Amino acid sequence: MSIQKRVALVTGASRGIGRAIALGLAARGYDLVLNDIAAQQTVLAETATEARRHGGRVLSLHADVSNKAQVQAMVAEAVAQMGSIHAVVNNAGILRASDVESCPEEYWDSVMDINAKGTFLVVQAVLPLMKAQRYGRICNISSIGGKHGAPEQAHYSASKAAVMGFTRVLAQEVGPFGITANCICPGIILTDMGRVNLDDPSISNAWKAKTAMARIGDPEDVAGPVAFFCSDDSAFVTGQTLNVDGGIVLS
Numbered sequence: 638m639s640i641q642k643r644v645a646l647v648t649g650a651s652r653g654i655g656r657a658i659a660l661g662l663a664a665r666g667y668d669l670v671l672n673d674i675a676a677q678q679t680v681l682a683e684t685a686t687e688a689r690r691h692g693g694r695v696l697s698l699h700a701d702v703s704n705k706a707q708v709q710a711m712v713a714e715a716v717a718q719m720g721s722i723h724a725v726v727n728n729a730g731i732l733r734a735s736d737v738e739s740c741p742e743e744y745w746d747s748v749m750d751i752n753a754k755g756t757f758l759v760v761q762a763v764l765p766l767m768k769a770q771r772y773g774r775i776c777n778i779s780s781i782g783g784k785h786g787a788p789e790q791a792h793y794s795a796s797k798a799a800v801m802g803f804t805r806v807l808a809q810e811v812g813p814f815g816i817t818a819n820c821i822c823p824g825i826i827l828t829d830m831g832r833v834n835l836d837d838p839s840i841s842n843a844w845k846a847k848t849a850m851a852r853i854g855d856p857e858d859v860a861g862p863v864a865f866f867c868s869d870d871s872a873f874v875t876g877q878t879l880n881v882d883g884g885i886v887l888s
């Protein structure tokens with residue numbers, strides 16, 4: 638199977654880190670299935686147009702990753718139109734800041750539903766296909782926030798820790814089928830979501846000071862490590878969590 642024939646599904650692909658991952662995979666020769674919610678239709682179409690400049694096939698599909706019926710329909714449509722899915726990047730996610738004491742139950746539920754359950758639902762939908770073809774690359778976008786976190790992000794931290802635990806067990810279940818499952822933990826990355834941490838210059842400067850690289854990350858900083866986990870270069874790497882944070886969490 639040549640790399641040109643590989644198909645990657647990227648969720649939450651219209652903007653930010655998902656967009657950079659999609660364009661990074663397109664540049665490396667992947668055909669793409671780009672997902673986002675229907676409200677992102679225009680932005681997703683722009684990302685798809687940019688990805689097509691690399692010459693591969695690009696299919697855009699709207700689905701809420703926390704909705705099982707929509708996820709199942711998306712994966713079925715992707716396989717019908719693209720022939721297969723070889724790599725999945727579970728990138729879709731939300732952050733709704735609140736301290737624990739006043740956190741509305743709805744914040745907890747929506748953050749867990751999209752970040753944690755959404756990852757599970759997409760993986761569950763692609764596994765029969767990946768097992769049958771005895772090949773798959775699953776890359777789940779967690780966060781360094783799932784390791785130590787920050788105030789007002791306890792529910793977010795819980796959802797990202799869930800993704801890491803899920804991935805470690807998934808790797809053990811699917812390894813014998815030639816499928817790898819790994820996590821990327823971005824640090825502070827300048828996106829619409831990342832601005833929560835960055836709009837206030839004093840907070841932004843404090844984050845910069847915490848990185849070994851002395852800078853905030855760009856979405857493109859995440860694309861290369863994700864491409865590694867989607868490629869055959871990582872064929873014997875599974876159940877791992879890689880910090881892509883410019884050196885905030887050192888291990």
Ligand SMILES: NC(=O)c1ccc[n+]([C@@H]2O[C@H](COP(=O)([O-])OP(=O)(O)OC[C@H]3O[C@@H](n4cnc5c(N)ncnc54)[C@H](O)[C@@H]3O)[C@@H](O)[C@H]2O)c1
Pocket residue numbers: 648649650651652653654655672673674677700701702703727728729730731751755778779780781782822823824825826827828829830831832
């Ligand atoms: N930006 C950071 O500093 C940072 C740090 C660590 C981890 N992350 C993680 O990286 C991922 C991407 O974050 P980002 O910064 O690019 O955020 P973003 O808000 O810019 O992009 C998130 C994308 O996910 C989509 N999305 C949201 N809910 C969805 C759903 N139910 N179904 C499908 N798509 C949905 C959004 O529409 C959006 O396009 C997230 O999982 C986030 O938690 C981000």
